[in-house]
Amino acid sequence: QLQLQESGPGLVKPSETLSLTCTVSGGSISDGLYYWVWIRQPPGKGLEWIGAIYYSGSTYYNPSLKSRVTISVDTSKNQFSLKLSSVTAADTAVYYCASFKIGNYGSYYFDYWGQGTLVTVSS
Amino acid sequence: EIVMTQSPATLSVSPGERATLSCRASQNINSNLAWYQQKPGQAPRLLIYGASTRATDIPARFSGSGSGTEFTLAISSLQSEDFAVYFCQQYNNWPPLTFGGGTKVEIK
Numbered sequence: 001q002l003q004l005q006e007s008g009p010g011l012v013k014p015s016e017t018l019s020l021t022c023t024v025s026g027g028s029i030s031d032g033l034y035y036w037v038w039i040r041q042p043p044g045k046g047l048e049w050i051g052a053i054y055y056s057g058s059t060y061y062n063p064s065l066k067s068r069v070t071i072s073v074d075t076s077k078n079q080f081s082l083k084l085s086s087v088t089a090a091d092t093a094v095y096y097c098a099s100f101k102i103g104n105y106g107s108y109y110f111d112y113w114g115q116g117t118l119v120t121v122s123s
Numbered sequence: 124e125i126v127m128t129q130s131p132a133t134l135s136v137s138p139g140e141r142a143t144l145s146c147r148a149s150q151n152i153n154s155n156l157a158w159y160q161q162k163p164g165q166a167p168r169l170l171i172y173g174a175s176t177r178a179t180d181i182p183a184r185f186s187g188s189g190s191g192t193e194f195t196l197a198i199s200s201l202q203s204e205d206f207a208v209y210f211c212q213q214y215n216n217w218p219p220l221t222f223g224g225g226t227k228v229e230i231k
Contacts, residue, residue: 037220047167047210049220062219063124096166100220107173108214109157113166 002026004097004114012091012121018084022097022114029078030055035100036080037110038071040093048093052100053080087121094118125149125213129223135231136201144226146194146211154190155215161225162207170209171196198228206230 008020022036029036038050051061053071061069065084073080084091094116101111126149136142146156154174159167169178171187174194184199198205211223 046224047212047222049218049222051218052220060218064219098166103172105173106155107176108155109169109172109178110159110167110212111169111178113168116166 002099002112004099004112006095006097006114006117008117008119010118010120012087012119013123014088014121015086018082018087018091018095018119018121020082020095020097020117020119022080022082024078024080024099028075029073029080030075033102035060035102035108036071036073037098037100038082039096039098039110040091041096041116042090042093050082050084050095089121092119092121124219125152125216125221127211127213127221127223129209129211129226131226132224133227133229135229137231138203139200140231142198142201142205142228144196144198144209144228146189146196146223148192148194148213148215150216151191152213152215155213156187156189156194157212157214158185158187158196159210159212160205160207161210167210201228 003025012018035052037052051071068085070083096116098110098113128147130145156174158171161167175187186197208225208227
């Protein structure tokens with residue numbers, strides 16, 4: 001089964017760029033069975049989908065964040081990454097990477113998640 | 124964007140009792156809905172997809188139903204490990220993928 005692990009700084013200054021990487025093990029990011037996604041959760045709040053990438057490089061972003069988000073994939077390292085620019089305190093959250101399974105009969109679902117990493121935006 | 128609304132925000136239930144959680148979509152999403160369980164300090168766990176299909180290793184006491192705009196997650200006999208927050212999520216029209224605000228199931 002897949003395992004996903006987020007990595008990156010836990011503290012980012014306002015106006016700077018948040019950068020996280022998700023390393024996938026137990027399977028190939030290029031197998032075409034998944035979209036690879038980023039989701040965040042502010043402390044004590046709900047889940048917000050940030051965006052997704054397919055192994056081919058096709059990207060899909062939440063319109064609410066699209067102007068600040070870049071998701072990329074490195075198939076040679078079995079990793080995908082998130083960059084969120086011009087961060088503010090409102091971007092403080094636990095950031096999860098996850099696999100979005102392309103299931104049968106049009107079903108899609110997040111079946112594997114990283115443990116999550118808390119990113120705090122503060123000077 | 125499809126808005127997902129969950130109710131109630133908090134559900135107080137005694138162990139062994141049945142819990143019924145609701146999720147409403149702002150427009151028709153057919154059966155393209157998933158449910159997740161999240162415990163404190165953990166990532167969400169997939170329970171249900173396709174509105175009613177249990178994920179691997181999910182106990183039969185969890186069941187999902189509905190289509191269109193109205194959906195229900197039922198837990199037939201609450202066990203101690205079921206007290207958690209539950210989220211619904213639609214994948215009918217994306218981007219963006221959207222989640223409900225969550226229902227916290229707490230011990231009565």
